[in-house]
Amino acid sequence: MNIWQVPEIATVYWAVAGFALGWLGLIAFDLTTPYNLRDELKEKNPAIGIVMAGLMFSIGLIIHSSMLYTDTLINAAKYAGIGITLNIVFYHMINLITPGWNLHKAIDDHNQGAAWFVFGLFVLVGYVVSGAIS
Numbered sequence: 001m002n003i004w005q006v007p008e009i010a011t012v013y014w015a016v017a018g019f020a021l022g023w024l025g026l027i028a029f030d031l032t033t034p035y036n037l038r039d040e041l042k043e044k045n046p047a048i049g050i051v052m053a054g055l056m057f058s059i060g061l062i063i064h065s066s067m068l069y070t071d072t073l074i075n076a077a078k079y080a081g082i083g084i085t086l087n088i089v090f091y092h093m094i095n096l097i098t099p100g101w102n103l104h105k106a107i108d109d110h111n112q113g114a115a116w117f118v119f120g121l122f123v124l125v126g127y128v129v130s131g132a133i134s
Contacts, residue, residue, distance in 0.1 A: 017073050018063050021080040025059045025087075026052060032088050034104050047107045047115035054119030058087055058126030065130035083129045087122050094121070 029052075030037045040048035062083040066076035094103045094117075106114035 013073075014063070014067055014076075017076060018060065021063060021077060022056050022059045025055055025080065025084040028084050029055055029088060029091075032092070035108055040108070045108075045110050047110050047112050050112060050115035051107060051118045051122075054115075054122035055084075055087055057119075058083055058122040058129075061123070061126035061130045062133070065133040069134050079129060079133055083125060086125050086129065090121055090125060091118060094118075 026037065035048070037048060037052065059080055062079050063076050066079045070076070070079075091103070095101075103114060103118070107118070
């Protein structure tokens with residue numbers, strides 16, 4: 001019997017992999033934005049929590065599709081990396097396409113409307129990458 005065909009083992013394996021890939025996504029996002037996620041959470045900034053939740057949701061969607069259609073951790077990591085990169089690029093593009101308004105400042109100022117916009121953007125990316133996998 002193949003150990004990976006045992007549902008309980010596969011569940012733990014994918015849960016750990018998903019957590020690790022999600023954590024890597026947060027680290028990448030933290031390194032590419034002007035604010036420190038940990039400090040913003042300590043300040044009780046709800047906007048940053050919404051943004052982080054959107055990123056994790058996006059990565060989860062991508063890993064889910066990867067599990068269904070490719071079934072390997074290497075492919076899950078590859079697609080998660082693509083999704084993380086696209087999320088970060090599109091996040092930064094918002095400032096380019098909205099002159100006179102600064103997304104970084106809005107998030108830093110606890111603007112929940114801006115945060116929900118980013119959440120939606122991340123979900124969009126997650127669904128598109130997930131669809132491309134299938």
